[in-house]
Each structure stands twice: as structure tokens, then as C-alpha cells.
Amino acid sequence: MACAAEHRDQPSATPPPAGNPLTSKLLHFAPLSNSDRQHLDRLAAPEERFPASVDIIAEGMVPRSVFLLKEGMAMRYRNMPDGGRQIMTFLIPGDLCDMHVFLLKEMDHSIGTITPVRVAPISRESLMDLFASRPRISAALWWSSMQEEAMLRERIVSLGRRDARGRVAYLLCELLWRHRAVGLTNGEVFRLPLTQTELGDTLGLTPVHINRVLKEFRQRSLISMDRRMMSLLNVEELQALAGFNKDYLHLGGTSPEVTRYFDGLEANLKR
Template identity: 50%
Template sequence: MPSPLIRKLENFTKLSDDDKLALDKATRQVRVYPAREDIICEGDCPEAVILLIEGWACRCKTLEDGRRQIMAYFVPGDLCDINVFILRQMDHSISTLTPATIALIPRDTMLDLMAQHPRITQALWWSTLVDEATLRAWVVNLGQRSAYERAAHLLCELFYRLRAVGLTNGKSCILPITQGELGDTLGLTIVHTNRMLQDLRRDSLVELRGRHLTILDLDALQKVAMFSPGYLHLEHEGEALDANQRQQT
């Protein structure tokens, strides 16, 4: 079974056995967290990069008056904050949503890894840029789409991302988050989120019972959401770049 990180990075480019070994070695020390716990808090100065191995986590920010916005979901294989260790302190928190297993990759290990494995470096860059593109997609989602479209868009994105790391089963996947959390993501109240999800069910686009999500009609769902998966860059587009790199080095 490949680690989810390797599986994820190979969505972008082909890694050598040596690359994979180095990644495995760097992510061997793991730590377990319960659900709904901060891994890093706003104001902390992070010294290591967090790799999520199992479970779900999120990047979120709470305003002074308690309103909370989730700004990213992390699923197994995701690196939370590859880069923040350049900045002085976190302007948001990373919290678990479910019980989670993480590996902490110390700053220096990370730098070594990047110095010695150019393909890993490229893949990490790619991963950063995908994260940024995702964030932009969320800005569009929050700014321009209706509540119903917004919910549809989020479900599309999560389904694609889970599929890319092998966490789907046909049209289904586990979605271990509450409607409250979805609401904090979509900028909606919990009540309205609930109604939008019901509408999506009523329109036979999805089935959502307990933690189990089934996309009944992905095409139709994408259409109402105006979702196009391009921004997730899951099409192995690094292969050309990999060739480039050989020329340049």
C-alpha cells in the first residue's frame, strides 16, 4: 500500500524509488490526535510541516465574535502549510475534524528533502499551487454562487479530491464532517446548509446519510455547481515538466 502522500504527489509526476524511500523515511514519526483538536493554533510559530496520514483536518480562522470560517480541508496525503515556516506566526489554526494520524516533518528534514530530490521539490511546488488554486476556487464559490450551487460545488471538489487519493468507492465516499462544519465552510448557517443538502437530495443529485455520501449524478451535480475540475490539476501534467527538468539539470 503506497502512502497517501506518495499517491498524491504521483498525481503530478512520477517519483523514483529513491524519492519514495526518502519520503517514507521522513514521515515515519507519527502522532495521533483526537477529533476536533488544534494541531497548530493561530499565533503559534510552526517549526515543522504537518503531513496528514489518516483522518480529516482543516485550516480555519475564528473571528473575535466567534464566527468561524473553514478555509481548507485536508485529507490523507495532504501537507498542511508547506511554507508557513517562512512567516513569523500563524494567522489561522489547523485543527482535526476526525481522529487523525499525522507526521511532523521538521523544517530541516524538509529542506534536505527538497535539496536532494528535485522531483519531490517540483511535486511539492505543484501541491502548493493546487492549494492556492483551490483557495481561489473557494473565493469564487463564496463570492458568486448561490447557497445551493455552493454546496454542490463543495461536494464535487471533495469527491474529486478523495478519488485522487483512493478514498472513494465507486460513486460513494465517507464524508466525516457535520453540517455545522459544512456551514462554516460555505458561509451559511447550519439550518440553511441543511436545507440546501436536502434540496440536493430532493433533486436526486446526491445521497447523504450519516457519514456516507453518494454522488448519484456527477455530471448533473457539476453542471449545477458550474464545477470544472481543472483547478485541481489532477491530470499528471508534471510529466512534461519532468522531462524539462532533465534537460535543465
């Protein structure tokens, strides 16, 4: 019986879809055991709800916990002295906002909701326990943090070097791949509850310019939009317009060498 239990706890080569969006995301970065998945489910069980267009935590506040986004869409942003706003990134189910807040004496940016959201608060103690006792989850969170940094680098490239068409195409492609990673797409269709103002505040463009680009994309049969559902009709051409390569999202999964490393690491921890 002991051997059978050990076998059940091993990560499978092709894990089934996870109901917990954080688990779905982290499975792209490290092979998680059944015990790891159950632990993540317990972390995600508590729930708080926020309506649309409010701050979950505002710039200048002292962070009380890490929040796991379970449902809805939020954004990481900064308000500017002139009344403008810069959106750094969008948060979708499975994202943490954000993992390193405990290092901050106060928030240097805000996390705001775009739609009504459900979040799970994760305490400092629970997060530190993950790093101390769950090597697979710890590594997956590390890779997830690397993905966030890569996304910010790509945003800098986009704002500095892509034209308006390239910026919009890049963001649509990134959102498609991120939604797909947590099982929130139907083919090339995903929910996009963003206004043209929010897109403009992300890409450094005016709402009028965003409207012009989206209209052109529809006329060229690159996209269609119906009731906040975005459909990318020609992903290849959109990626070509943006010079987009999804490799920066690190969604390729783990190699057999990495899996064997974690097997050995966990064996040492049990001794």
C-alpha cells in the same frame, strides 16, 4: 547490474497505487522515481495522534514542523471576534499543513481536527533537503502548493458568485476529486464526517440553509448519505449546478516533456 538498478529507479508511465497518501497525491504532479517514493515513505514514518476537535497548531503559536496528514480529516480555519468561525479548507490524507509555515513567525490561522487523525511531523531540515536534493519531489510540492492556491481562489469565487446550491455542489465535487486522487473513494462514494455547522462555516451559510440544500439534493436523487459516507449519484448535474471544472485541481498528470526534463535534471545532479 548497474544498468538494471538505474532502470528500476525510473518512474513508470503508469505508476502503481502508493500506500503513502502524500506519494499518491504528488504522483499527479510529477513523475517520482522509486528512490523518491522510498524517501517519502521515510518522511511519513514518524507518527503523532490527535483526537477529534482539538488544534494541531493554533493561531499565534510558533510552528515547530510541517505536519503530513496520514489519516482522518482536519481543517484550516480562523476564529472571528464575534465568535464566528471561517473554515478556509479541509485537509485530507496526503495534505501538508502547511508547507510554508517556516516562513511565519507565528501562525495566522489554526489547524484543527475534525476526526481523530494520524500525522507525521516533518522538520525544517528535512523539508529543505527535499528542495535541495530531490528535484522531482520539489516540483511536485510546488505543484501541490499551486493546487492549494487554486482551491482558495475557487473558494472566493464560490462565496462571491455562487448561490447556496452551487456552493454546496461545488464543495462536494471538489472533495470527491480530492479523495479520489489519493485512492479514498469507491466509485462516487467517499467519507464525509462533516456537520452542517462545519459546512456552513466553510460556505458562508447557516446550518438551516445547508440542511435545506442537502434535503433538496436527496429529493432530486443527486446525493445520498449513510453513516458519514457521501454518495454523489449524479456528478454531472452537481458539476453543472456549481459551474464546476476540476481542471483547477491540476490532477491531469505530467506530460512526457516534463518527464524528460526531470530525467535531464537528475542526470546533471549526479555528475
